[in-house]
Amino acid sequence: MAAVGIHAIQKSFGSTDVLKSIDLAIEDGEFMTLVGPSGCGKSTLLRIIAGLEAQDAGSISIGGKAVDDRRPSARNLAMVFQSYALYPHLTVGQNIAVPLRMRNLSMTERLPLVGRLSPKAAGKKVEIDRQVRRVAEQLDIAHLLDRKPKQLSGGQRQRVAVGRAMVRDPNVFLMDEPLSNLDAKLRVHMRTEIADLHRSLGTTFIYVTHDQAEAMTMSSRIAVMMEGDLIQVAPPAEVYDDPADIRVAEFIGSPKINILSGIVTNQGTVGCNGVEIGIQPDCPAGAEVKLGVRPEKLEIAGPAPGRLTAEIRHLENLGPDMLVHLRMRDEADPIVARCPAENLRTARVGDQVGLVFSPGDVLVFDGTTGLRQPSRFAVPAPEKIHA
Ligand SMILES: Nc1ncnc2c1ncn2[C@@H]1O[C@H](COP(=O)(O)OP(=O)(O)O)[C@@H](O)[C@H]1O
Ligand SMILES: [Mg+2]
Structure with missing residues (x-):
């Protein structure tokens, strides 16, 4: 678990100022949603937090420490994308295990034959299987571990992607429109699941969406972004009842x-x-x-x-x-x-x-x-x- 600090972050692509000095302090264990219309810079900000994109100015801190020169893998974050990016040829269990295999097994230990012959590698694999099963049970997908992604529904795939993020036991979850590929009914159901998951894990969540209803129903606070600026950061009810700007008033509420x-x-x-x-x-x-x-x-x-x-x-x-x-x-x-x-x-x-x-x-x-x-x-x- 960790707090996340966004300090005067700026980013331009060519002559377009996509982020115009963003400041935001996200508390440890908070569910913070970045919400705003398409193109306002949400994904860019999330990618900068993750270290997948470099900012032009400003600093990101995690757990109070600047992480600007740390690679994405060294930031101990897990990201869930809109396209779940599951490997189609791997089973659910193997997909969830990918981050653990990358972290815990050496290149040779990952080879099938060496893996079987080396007792040390075999022990590590038993431990990985145990962790995969634990996460799968938490997400109610343990019965699907041997299936391939194409044999799953949209909601099940979404849970596998979340499982792959959870198994790393990250300090912070970053989610970029993870529900936007689901049909309307499932999207509403998954909001509850993600909110429940946040409650049970107690980990910091930073969630990006253009859907104001998602932001309103899941978050402890929401940060409304427009054209590269943060216009208001407050709990959902306050943003609704007490909007600071007409653009916020018009964006929030249906x-x-x-x-x-x-x-x-x-x-x-x-x-x-x-x-x-x-x-x-x-x-x-x-x-x-x-x-x-x-x-x-x-x-x-x-x-x-x-x-x-x-x-x-x-x-x-x-x-x-x-x-x-x-x-x-x-x-x-x-x-x-x-x-x-x-x-x-x-x-x-x-x-x-x-x-x-x-x-x-x-x-x-x-x-x-x-x-x-x-x-x-x-x-x-x-x-x-x-x-
Ligand atoms: N790699 C890139 N190169 C050039 N322009 C980009 C790049 N990534 C994003 N943009 C532009 O930056 C703006 C913000 O994009 P993005 O952060 O994806 O917005 P959002 O996630 O809020 O929809 C958009 O105008 C987009 O076209
Ligand atoms: Mg986006």
Whole structure:
């Protein structure tokens, strides 16, 4: 087990700055997820931690010691890739044993004949088999040890790849989108397995994904990366409820957060689609702001004066809940509300409805920089404004 320190790491490919000075302290035993859109630099950062890629500047430490001049094999990390990279001609048992054979047997001891004749090599092989079986039992694949990879399902292959990483007993697990080759249902199941594995091993995990749902469900903390920068590092709930930047708010959460355009009024409140919203951001009158409201914080009501109105375009029944897709005049983007289905029995496509939300549920972002703006509720703060 070990903490991992990422200190001012920079990397360019040609004229592209892929990592623009990344700092991140990952605690011993933590499950840290690097999440961000495709191409933002996640794999590059993971490969630099592993020593598979050299940084242009900055330093990586493991267990408090700089490892920049250590080869990948000397860093005591194990990496699980998206393509499991199993050897097709080896059995499951042999695949899992590969790292142990490389580490514990000499070149000659690995030869079949010498291996059988030398008692020392035979002893080492018994020990390797024992370790392979122990890991296979932990992952519930002991009954598959004699099969070849092509005789396995996607989920089983994924477990073999994890087994091959575990058998080395690494200080840190690095995982680069390990679930992205699996179908949707299995992916959700494997999230639980990986989270369980982390709990039982207690080892530091650094997990890379572009899938915000994976990041939200498994991690102790998530680090949101965009265009080579870390924008926010926090526990999942905090990133969701308290995003530091509009890009984080829009990336985390499904369906996506609703964003409305507003202007700060002379009274300090916000005008939005001709309606005054009872929040007071720390911005001067006339400033452009963006208002973020999560779909589950929007309620559908009848249209009323002083209330935002929108037209129902589509109703998506999720069983207990309904996703109401709306279009608001003067807003380019559609609006989505997630409501209990029982509240919407009479709603029909084409209806004009009012939108109701509490000022405490509105996130305010600077219209230019996208940074979160502290804001107060207009005094006196009503329990629920009918905006
Ligand atoms: N070896 C390389 N040579 C040139 N460009 C690269 C190389 N590796 C990655 N890149 C570029 O760096 C950027 C970040 O890539 P990557 O770290 O793979 O992103 P992610 O894993 O977040 O999708 C991309 O624009 C990618 O094209
Ligand atoms: Mg990648």
